[in-house]
Amino acid sequence: MKYLYALFLLLIFSIFSCRQPDNCSHGEKAKFTFGLSYCNPIIELENGDHPEVQNMKDFDIEPTLGKEVLIKYHPLEAAGSYCQMGLVVELDCVVER
Numbered sequence: 012m013k014y015l016y017a018l019f020l021l022l023i024f025s026i027f028s029c030r031q032p033d034n035c036s037h038g039e040k041a042k043f044t045f046g047l048s049y050c051n052p053i054i055e056l057e058n059g060d061h062p063e064v065q066n067m068k069d070f071d072i073e074p075t076l077g078k079e080v081l082i083k084y085h086p087l088e089a090a091g092s093y094c095q096m097g098l099v100v101e102l103d104c105v106v107e108r
Contacts (some may be wrong), residue, residue: 035082035083035106036081036106038081038082039057039081039083040057040080040081041055041057041081041082042055042078042079043074043075043076043077043078043080044061044077045074050063050094051063051094052064053094054082061097062084062086062096062098062100063092063094063096063098063100064100064101064102065087065100065101066101066102067102070102072105072106072107078107079108080105080106081106081107081108082104082105083102083104084100084102085100085103086098086099086100086101087101
């Protein structure tokens with residue numbers, strides 16, 4: 012019986028220890044802007060850059076004009092930009108501010 016109890020505690024501990032913290036809580040401030048109608052969503056970073064977001068459909072946030080968000084992203088070196096605005100990025104996380 013002790014072994015079953017220990018196994019149960021180990022299982023519970025392992026389940027709760029795998030939760031990921033909110034990775035965007037210290038993300039970069041940005042807001043949505045838009046380019047041409049055929050463009051992927053464009054974000055405006057605080058430094059003035061305007062990367063094009065490749066994977067916005069992976070998130071439950073509607074990219075409306077001027078909406079402020081916190082993001083973490085990484086550049087996609089091999090991806091081409093529809094809008095020719097600059098860097099194409101893939102978001103790792105995004106939350107509304």
